[in-house]
Amino acid sequence: MKEIFENSLFFGVGISVGTYLLGIYLKKKLKIFIFNPLLVAITVTIATLLVLDIEYKSYENGAKYLSYLLTPATVALAIPLYEQFMELKKNFTAIMVGIASGVVTTLLTIFVMALLFKLTHTEYVTLLPKSITTAIGIGLSEELNGYVAITVTAIIITGLFGNIAGDYMCRMFGIKHPIAKGVAIGTASHVMGTARAMEIGKTEGAMSSLSVAVAGAMTVGGAIIFENFI
Amino acid sequence: MKYVIQFEIIVAISLMGELLNRIIPLPVPASIYGMAILFTALCTGIIKLSQVKETGMYLISILPMMFIPAAVGLLEKWDVMKGFLTALIAISLVSTVTVIAVSGFITQFIIKRKEKER
Structure with a gap:
């Protein structure tokens, strides 16, 4: 039984999509925010691998074809962005200032909390790229001589949190304007947050994709200054 | 086609x-x-x-699904993470919340002020 799964090319994708569907079903039925489809898929998949004692490598052997689509799908985010171009032009200053304030806040919070947790320089620079999209984050972490694997982990935890709780956070802080929501979610939690913003609405999704690109670029600039602080 | x-x-x-x-x-x-x-x-x-x-x-x-493999990969990085897991999670959560609050609030504030001017 175990061998069938380990040698199958379709096990990885099958279990990922299947558990994701389970997550969508649970969310619809129970309407509790912790039943986020992505979170359900991740925990149930991990649990299944552990129970059946299947190595991550055998799972990834098939599942990598899902990640393969990540680049084309991110490219496609230009479509809603184009459709919302008028909104973007009309509110250009607000959007840019909003993203910049978010980037500075990210770097400042990490700096303050790194002091609180007495992190070393390497641990500190490892976390600086945590709010930006994985590919830029990896490059930046390498550039700063951080632990790249941990940077990726922090990026995923951040993205997952933005995906699960992003719109609840917006509601909590009284952020109702679709553009503001999109900027907030995209700046805070990159493409994983954007995936959720896309489900909230077209404007939210488009502004979130824009924020991912702009915040990524700004973070690269900002981190080079912030790296000197610890 | x-x-x-x-x-x-x-x-x-x-x-x-x-x-x-x-x-x-x-x-x-x-x-x-x-x-x-x-x-x-x-x-x-x-x-x-x-x-x-x-x-x-x-x-x-289908974009959200594409993150499942990378996130399941956290399983493999458990050893590296164990050491500073508390700091990692705390910093990730706190900064995400503050960034959503700050950048969302500022963007909304500027948009609303501009709408009033018109």
């Missing part, structure tokens, strides 16, 4: 993004170059919306 062309256009742009990523020595991923290329092509009319729309929107609708 229509979807085949749409898919090919998106993949070709991804390829161009990949090339730029190799040529330009900046930590900018292929996908972000690709997004900029497609956006520019749409704005200048080189590519029409109808040439990418359905396939693009389909890809976007």
Whole structure:
């Protein structure tokens, strides 16, 4: 039984999509925010691998074809962005200032909390790229001589949190304007947050994709200054 | 046929993004170059919306699923993470919350003020 799964090319994708569907079903039925489809898929998949004692490598052997689509799908985010171009032009200053304030806040919070947790320089620079999209984050972490694997982990935890709780956070802080929501979610939690913003609405999704690109670029600039602080 | 062309256009742009990523020595991923290329092509009319729309929107609708493999990979990094897991989670959560509050509030504030002026 175990061998069938380990040698199958379709096990990885099958279990990922299947558990994701389970997550969508649970969310619809129970309407509790912790039943986020992505979170359900991740925990149930991990649990299944552990129970059946299947190595991550055998799972990834098939599942990598899902990640393969990540680049084309991110490219496609230009479509809603184009459709919302008028909104973007009309509110250009607000959007840019909003993203910049978010980037500075990210770097400042990490700096303050790194002091609180007495992190070393390497641990500190490892976390600086945590709010930006994985590919830029990896490059930046390498550039700063951080632990790249941990940077990726922090990026995923951040993205997952933005995906699960992003719109609840917006509601909590009284952020109702679709553009503001999109900027907030995209700046805070990159493409994983954007995936959720896309489900909230077209404007939210488009502004979130824009924020991912702009915040990524700004973070690269900002981190080079912030790296000197610890 | 229509979807085949749409898919090919998106993949070709991804390829161009990949090339730029190799040529330009900046930590900018292929996908972000690709997004900029497609956006520019749409704005200048080189590519029409109808040439990418359905396939693009389909890809976007299944985007969340594409993060599952990487996140399941956290399983393998457990040993590296154990040491500073508390700091890692605390910093991730606190900064996400503060960033959503600050950038959302500022964006909304400027938009509202501008709307009042009009």
